[in-house]
Amino acid sequence: MNTIVCVKQVLDPEIPPAKFKIDPEAKKVIPPAGVPLVISVYDERAIEAACRLKDKHKGKITVISMGSAKASDVVKHAISMGADDGFVLQDEAFENLDSFGTAYVLGKAIQKIGGYDLVLCGRQAADWGAGQVGSILAEILGIPVVTLACDIQAVDKKLRVKRMVNDGYEVLEAPMPSVVTVSSEIGLPRLPGGMGLMLARKKQIPVWKAQDIGVEPSQLDKANAHTEVTGLSVPTRKTECEIIAGGTPGEAAVNLASRLVKLI
């Protein structure tokens, strides 16, 4: 079973908000110094899902990441977890794309790789969180999509996917190939083993430019963008935290209790 996983390198969402700064003019986030970029949380779960399928059914996992040259770090992370191969899609034309542009570029790379049974994406990215690349990608590739997966099995050449809904889950049967977007409920990603880390270190990650995957840069012209970010701001919060007094933590707790009962 051959799986292609799309992953994104993002600003670490676990940083304290004090380190989060934006440039409202450029409508961009200023990356904090000394904080390494990480793989987007849902994308890491998508790799985990691919690895579980490979554990059972063999086959190959190919990882692609559109981004800067540094995106090879997240591709290598995927390889250390169990992916076999990976590519970085990097080109000036790929910068600041909207969801359609991103899906178009990923679609071209996926068509170049070919021979896939399953395409996995995270349900949304941990930075801009548009939450639509997987679905648009499926429409572009002309294959079905299942979103918000919390379990993926391959049974009799078909995919059996549990999809999270408000009060439980649905069990869906999808043909191969399909696109599936993965939610965090699928479970924890595995830790890379020593062997995986060694393989990842040695692995060359080729960089594909627009021409390598048959992308027409005119298709990515900003004038044709489907959506445009017109403003970026940090919402102001005016909370003054009142520290509840008390001679001991226990006394403070008693004082807090009387305040809490008034709130509910």
Add this chain to the structure above:
Amino acid sequence: MDSHKGVLVCGEITEGKLAPITIELLGVGRKLANELGEDLSTLLMGSNTGGLGQEAIAYGADKVYVAEDSLLDQYNSDAYTQVAADLCRKALPSIMLLGHTDVGCDLAPRLNGRLGGGLAMDCLALSVDPATKLLVSTRPVFGGNAHATMVSKAARPQMATLRPKTVPPAERNDSRQGKVIPVEGKIDPSALKVKVVDRIKEEVEGIKLEDAEVVVSGGRGIGSAQNFEMVRELARVLGGAVGATRPACDEGWTPVTLQVGQSGKVVSPKLYIAVALSGAMSHIAGCLGSKAIVAINKDKEANIFSVAHFGIVADYKEVLPALIAKLKELRSA
């Protein structure tokens, strides 16, 4: 582009009624349509929509498109996408609104992919720019630490999913007039590639996190699965639900379904108690809508104090037992 006119709300039916999000969307949609001087229409898909068309009119719709088919009885991504896309190609709405629900999260991006529109997901506010008449969508990005506004200059329809409970529901007026229009055409069964095999309702122990008026969450600082029991006890005493940060879930102290934050649940209770958690960006994203936030943390520099209304700077192990005991006493009185 000028051929696209009006606002279309893609409705949801739950247990035979208009879903609350649909009534909220009709309120927002009505305002946008009035500002544009255009019509508000609604699409209802189901196996038996009964009088819901008239009800949507009472909540503000001028036109209600009703698609009835046994294949639309429950949400089916392929069938709903097909029907909604076909209708959009005929009705040519300028703006299309959906709920940010498990239906909308699936349907909106797929429809957008098929129609080539411009979509903003999980919006907190929607308005019309008075100068350009474009839909301006405000949505949280970077886990809610920033808000972005987005427009679609040329792509149509301009689409958005609205986060539930961000706007008041539309007011009902049963004297409003409108037209219910049946959607013609049958669903092509050969286009239904994904089969719904089963739907499982999961019973949650106690109160559901998203519905709870009190949520008590524990973080990495709790230290062990055993100590997490204190967090549960506090939630029980307050009649609330238990939440956790991503690290606490990763440690296996609570099921991952109780994770509050960017990659978990977004909650907005009356009271949110954050115990031994620092308040990482991703966690704050899930609880900022709470009316009151209480922080208990031994590190006075912890970020959680910057968003909390009340706090105690102390080791939670010295606070929770006394807090639980006192609350028991006060609540039984």
